[in-house]
Structure formats: C-alpha cells, structure tokens
Amino acid sequence: MSIALYRIDDRLIHGQVVVGWGKPLNARFIVLVDDAVRASEWEQELYRMGVPADIEVVFASTAEAAQHLLEWERDPRVGILVSGAIETLAALSDNSHRLRRVNVGGLHHRPGRSERLRYVYLSDAEATQLRALAAQGVEVTAQDVPTAPPVPLKNFT
C-alpha cells in the first residue's frame, strides 16, 4: 500500500496524525523524519507514548528517510510520513521524485510567520518553498483533519 500521507506538521506525532488520519487510513506505521528526534532516545520515547502498540513508529533523519523511502513505499502496510519542516519534504521530493501529494497539516505561529489559515502560518520564504515543491509536480494542499476540505496551495500562499 505504501505511504498514504506525506504530512508537514510541526507538532509531529500527535492526535490528529494518530487518530484523525491514522484511523481512517488504517495506518500501520508512522515515519517521523526529524534529525533532532532521531538523535534523542528520550524524545523518541515521548513520541511513542502517543501511538498504540500495534502501530510501528520509525524515527529517521532526513538522510535516512531519503535512503529508505523506496522501501517504505513498497511496504504492504499503510504508512504515514510526517515532518515538521517544509525543507525536509522538499529534500525527499528532490531525491526521490516519488512524492505525489503533500499535506500541510499544521505550521503554527512563530516570529516571521503570518497567518494563512487557522492552522497554517508561513513566512514568505516558506510560502516560496511550498510553491517550488508544487512546481515539481507535487500536489500541495492544506488539511488538518480528513473531514475538512483540502485547501489548494494558491489559496494560502
């Protein structure tokens, strides 16, 4: 079945990912791509706590994700890949050309960002990064939970 959802979400693994998307997709594994979390056993344990025991959680650095992406895509189980950074998904797309759709699920307020949607705040540079991803042929939409309508990139950048 492969990776059913490529998601950008700065809360990483949390309720919307595990329950909101994980349940309807019947996800059996979640890949968290984050260099800092990959380097910290303690942080990994924290993120595992929010995931039922029958769902595998894989922690990967950006480099490891690029290396294993094809393997995850060929996994017969349904998977979700989540990262908190646009550049991580952009790097995976550059390296693999396998990403067809990217879901912007949550990028929250921080200095330098402005509100684009209730759950999406972007700097101008980040908006440009998303447009560049779309220019590669990736369908980029914002959608926090599956029951909400997807918002096309042009409507929030």
Next chain:
Amino acid sequence: MSEPLRGVVVSHAAVAQALLAAVAAITGVDDALVPVSNDGCDTGALTERLTRAIADRPAVLFVDLPGGSCLTSSVRLARGKSDVAVVTGVNLAMLLDFVFHRDLAPADAARRAAEAGSRAIRTPAA
C-alpha cells in the same frame, strides 16, 4: 513546603478552561489551577505558555492525553526539575483531590492525583 503547589492543566482546545470552571464551581477554589491550551501553538510556543503558567513555582502539570504536543512540551519542560511533575489523563476527580493537597512535594502530589483520577473511572451498573 511553604508555597502551595500550582496545578497547570494542559489540554487541546478549551478542555482545560472547562475543567477549571468545574473545579471552581464544586469547591470554590479558584486560585490553585491555571489553564493552558495548545491552540495555535507549535512546541516552542506551547513551552512558552507553560513557562508563563508555572511562573517559577513548584507545580504539577495535568496533561489531557498520554501522547501528543501537550505531553511532549510538558515533559520537556519538567525534565530535570524536581519541583515540576507531570500527570496524564487529567479528569475532574483528580483535580478536585489535588486542590486540597497542594502541600505535598510535586512528585507525591502527582502520584496522589493519578490514583484519585484512576479511582474515578468505573463502569457502574445502570
């Protein structure tokens, strides 16, 4: 302990505020708990909200779920601090017990609250 513990209720949406309102309505105690919602926050912003809520006082953080952004930010903040403890699965029963036992050490208050909250979960015959 000279300073009573502060309870910080950390939740999605407005769960924390609603629990505080219920505690105040039942006990009349309205200065023991502080609500923090993760609405609109990334982990950094949520940590800032938590830091302001704790205000350098000994505290117990009551988190709604045993996973997710509320938990990760709370545990990161409490890590290495003996005067901050974390409990997950917050419910009204544990908060009602906590507000009357704020003279304990944070870790002891957290354990006591967890026990009180667990005791409240039952399946009575209807």
